[in-house]
Amino acid sequence: MSDMWITMGPxxxxxxxxxTLKIRADGEIVQEAEPVIGxxxxxxxxxxxxxxxxxxxxxxxxxxxxxxxxxxxVYCKVVEEAMGIELTDRAKYxxxxxxxxxxxxxxxxxxxxxxxxxxxxxxxxxxxxEREFFLDLNVKxxxxxxxxNYPRIGGVRNDMxxxxxxxxxxxxxxxxxxxxxxxxxMDESAIFLSRMQGVGIVSRKDAANFGLTGPTMRxxxxxxxxxxxxxxxxxxxxxxxxxxxxxxxxxxxxxxxxEEMFQSCDIIxxxxxxxxxxxxxxxxxxxxxxxxxxxxxxxxxxxPRGESLMYLVxxxxxxxxxxxxxxxxxxxxxASKHLVKGVRIADIPAIMGTxxxxxxxxxx
Amino acid sequence: MPYSSIREWVTWSEPINxxxxxxxxxxxxxxxxxxxxxxxxxxxxxxxxxxxxLSEYLAFDQTFASYIAIAIMVIVIFAVAFVIxxxxxxxxxKVLGRMMDRRATRIGxxxxxxxxxxxxxxxxxxxxxxxxxxxxxxxxxxxxLIGTSVLIACMIPLSSRWFVVDYNTGLLLIFGLFxxxxxxILVAGWSQNNKYSLIGGMRAAAQMVAYEVPxxxxxxxxxxxxxxxxxxxxxxxxxxxxxxxxxxxxxxIVFLISAIAESERIPFDLPEAEAELVEGWQTEYSGMxxxxxxxxxxxxxxxxxxxxxxxxxxxxxxxxxxxxxxPELVFLLKVFMVFFIFAWVRAAHCRIRTDxxxxxxxxxxxxxxxxxxxxxxxxxxxxxILW
Numbered sequence: 001m002s003d004m005w006i007t008m009g010p011x012x013x014x015x016x017x018x019x020t021l022k023i024r025a026d027g028e029i030v031q032e033a034e035p036v037i038g039x040x041x042x043x044x045x046x047x048x049x050x051x052x053x054x055x056x057x058x059x060x061x062x063x064x065x066x067x068x069x070x071x072x073x074v075y076c077k078v079v080e081e082a083m084g085i086e087l088t089d090r091a092k093y094x095x096x097x098x099x100x101x102x103x104x105x106x107x108x109x110x111x112x113x114x115x116x117x118x119x120x121x122x123x124x125x126x127x128x129x130e131r132e133f134f135l136d137l138n139v140k141x142x143x144x145x146x147x148x149n150y151p152r153i154g155g156v157r158n159d160m161x162x163x164x165x166x167x168x169x170x171x172x173x174x175x176x177x178x179x180x181x182x183x184x185x186m187d188e189s190a191i192f193l194s195r196m197q198g199v200g201i202v203s204r205k206d207a208a209n210f211g212l213t214g215p216t217m218r219x220x221x222x223x224x225x226x227x228x229x230x231x232x233x234x235x236x237x238x239x240x241x242x243x244x245x246x247x248x249x250x251x252x253x254x255x256x257x258x259e260e261m262f263q264s265c266d267i268i269x270x271x272x273x274x275x276x277x278x279x280x281x282x283x284x285x286x287x288x289x290x291x292x293x294x295x296x297x298x299x300x301x302x303x304p305r306g307e308s309l310m311y312l313v314x315x316x317x318x319x320x321x322x323x324x325x326x327x328x329x330x331x332x333x334x335a336s337k338h339l340v341k342g343v344r345i346a347d348i349p350a351i352m353g354t355x356x357x358x359x360x361x362x363x364x
Numbered sequence: 365m366p367y368s369s370i371r372e373w374v375t376w377s378e379p380i381n382x383x384x385x386x387x388x389x390x391x392x393x394x395x396x397x398x399x400x401x402x403x404x405x406x407x408x409x410x411x412x413x414x415x416x417x418l419s420e421y422l423a424f425d426q427t428f429a430s431y432i433a434i435a436i437m438v439i440v441i442f443a444v445a446f447v448i449x450x451x452x453x454x455x456x457x458k459v460l461g462r463m464m465d466r467r468a469t470r471i472g473x474x475x476x477x478x479x480x481x482x483x484x485x486x487x488x489x490x491x492x493x494x495x496x497x498x499x500x501x502x503x504x505x506x507x508x509l510i511g512t513s514v515l516i517a518c519m520i521p522l523s524s525r526w527f528v529v530d531y532n533t534g535l536l537l538i539f540g541l542f543x544x545x546x547x548x549i550l551v552a553g554w555s556q557n558n559k560y561s562l563i564g565g566m567r568a569a570a571q572m573v574a575y576e577v578p579x580x581x582x583x584x585x586x587x588x589x590x591x592x593x594x595x596x597x598x599x600x601x602x603x604x605x606x607x608x609x610x611x612x613x614x615x616x617i618v619f620l621i622s623a624i625a626e627s628e629r630i631p632f633d634l635p636e637a638e639a640e641l642v643e644g645w646q647t648e649y650s651g652m653x654x655x656x657x658x659x660x661x662x663x664x665x666x667x668x669x670x671x672x673x674x675x676x677x678x679x680x681x682x683x684x685x686x687x688x689x690x691p692e693l694v695f696l697l698k699v700f701m702v703f704f705i706f707a708w709v710r711a712a713h714c715r716i717r718t719d720x721x722x723x724x725x726x727x728x729x730x731x732x733x734x735x736x737x738x739x740x741x742x743x744x745x746x747x748x749i750l751w
Contacts, residue, residue: 013640115714119630119714121464125466
């Protein structure tokens with residue numbers, strides 16, 4: 001068979017979202033690959049320039065359906081920095097809890113997608129089953145499952161409801177017990193290991209040069225986490241470890257994400273303990289001015305998919321002059337060109353699956 | 365001629381001229397059915413045209429009746445195989461539903477009618493054929509694929525009194541027809557003018573190379589032990605000694621894996637790997653064509669399970685009991701138990717890669733099947749299976 005170009009996408013089972021991977025295949029071997037994005041471009045950044053600052057929070061939710069909490073968080077964070085607002089401890093820990101719930105459910109969504117990529121529907125359904133408990137926590141905390149609209153400029157929308165702490169700890173305890181069932185099914189399956197180990201290897205140097213962030217980068221042995229190295233929201237007062245794996249292959253990225261879920265459980269427990277110590281009368285939200293003083297600011301937050309960053313140029317009015325989004329997946333997907341070179345077509349879902357694609361934030 | 369009662373025409377006579385020579389339920393059933401239909405027809409015709417010779421012919425000509433009975437028997441056999449097939453689809457859905465912690469089928473009693481709903485749905489879908497497809501390859505590959513799958517499913521005997529053919533190379537014939545499907549997948553994938561289906565077809569060819577040889581070596585070991593290709597002989601040889609799963613456990617494992625690969629189920633469904641190849645070689649088959657492909661898949665799954673039961677689990681016999689009152693039911697229960705393992709494997713595993721299945725087939729399954737053959741030779745040299 002001579003070489004042929006295959007257009008995988010935009011409607012293709014492996015592309016979670018609307019994007020295309022054009023590959024030049026020699027039989028089963030991929031010779032060349034070219035990612036094409038832009039099918040979901042909706043002018044998000046331009047749209048923000050016509051809205052006042054509080055109106056952008058729900059829009060930030062919709063950047064990525066399974067990481068809405070961290071996206072509205074990073075938006076609120078950049079505006080707060082521009083305004084020079086300091087949050088109360090209660091608001092900070094509430095954001096930590098919300099972010100970690102979001103991280104766990106996002107990683108579970110990734111695991112579910114990974115299952116279908118490798119042809120195992122049981123992983124898909126079990127992951128979604130576990131994810132429901134965290135979506136229920138979202139409902140209790142802010143009334144919505146996915147687009148939560150919870151953070152506010154200067155804090156969070158509301159305090160925890162009654163019994164939230166109990167429900168949260170129950171969900172976390174249950175999760176830690178049940179997830180082993182799922183992990184055992186994957187880790188003890190020789191077929192799963194043979195599909196994941198040794199494919200899509202990225203060296204530490206390449207990871208840094210491609211600009212990979214988040215679990216994808218930590219799976220390559222780069223020990224960096226915004227939560228630890230540029231702490232926000234009192235993450236530095238909690239005790240947890242950054243999950244790192246030196247393998248650099250798809251299995252390494254898988255292990256990092258699984259480990260991160262357990263670390264998130266630890267963080268939720270500690271944040272809950274800290275919240276207990278803070279008097280309930282402390283406000284969860286401080287007053288924010290309507291206008292933002294002139295200047296440029298940026299803020300970054302550890303998204304479930306990597307480092308999400310927003311860059312704000314304000315001109316002193318109540319609307320941003322420019323709001324730039326640095327999406328982790330936009331950068332990660334550009335590395336796919338190098339990742340899938342020389343692998344088999346069957347490995348493409350396994351490799352791209354470990355990047356955890358989300359096109360809403362990529363195309364914006 | 366005066367009015368004659370219908371009882372004079374529907375005679376319920378014992379079938380003679382049976383092509384089988386032994387008691388065969390489908391044939392008996394078909395013969396009775398024809399006596400009823402033919403007798404009634406003859407009676408009706410005789411009412412209108414009294415004393416004609418056609419009525420005599422329809423009701424009393426035994427040679428003619430035996431031909432018609434064989435035609436009706438085909439329908440009976442197919443209907444039974446079809447119901448078994450639907451039951452297996454239903455069983456797999458239920459098992460997968462329980463294992464995946466979700467709802468399974470819900471239409472009809474116990475969700476049994478879901479398959480009929482699906483069949484109706486695929487039947488009502490638009491039938492699309494790609495403009496630039498190779499029409500002959502596109503259609504004939506499908507016809508041969510589905511045809512052979514249904515044929516071998518119908519050729520599986522349910523017991524020594526429920527069979528279509530019973531001759532000395534029965535097992536070999538079934539294996540030969542079983543191995544046609546991957547070729548047809550190759551042709552179908554090639555003919556569709558679609559890159560995904562082309563890759564899927566090529567994968568089917570690569571996969572076949574991996575499992576076909578170990579599978580036939582295990583078949584050889586069983587045949588050596590039983591001393592015959594005849595399914596009846598193999599089953600009764602197991603009843604006289606022991607189920608071959610005990611001496612040939614290694615061969616059983618190899619055959620189980622090869623059978624899963626042969627029926628193209630997860631983890632060996634590379635030709636239709638939906639994650640990377642959309643639907644693989646089935647991509648361009650739409651509507652009822654796709655529905656029939658799915659049906660044929662389960663026919664082949666049934667054949668794979670039935671072969672395991674015949675070759676390793678004593679067929680329709682039970683230890684210490686022998687045939688028992690309803691051997692057909694015993695056989696089907698065993699088949700469903702083996703199919704449970706198939707569904708279980710499907711629920712637990714990911715899809716394997718092309719190079720990995722070749723590796724696995726040639727470096728693991730093939731040596732194991734040769735070892736299995738050596739075990740059989742050792743048993744034969746020691747004078748057969750001794751209790």
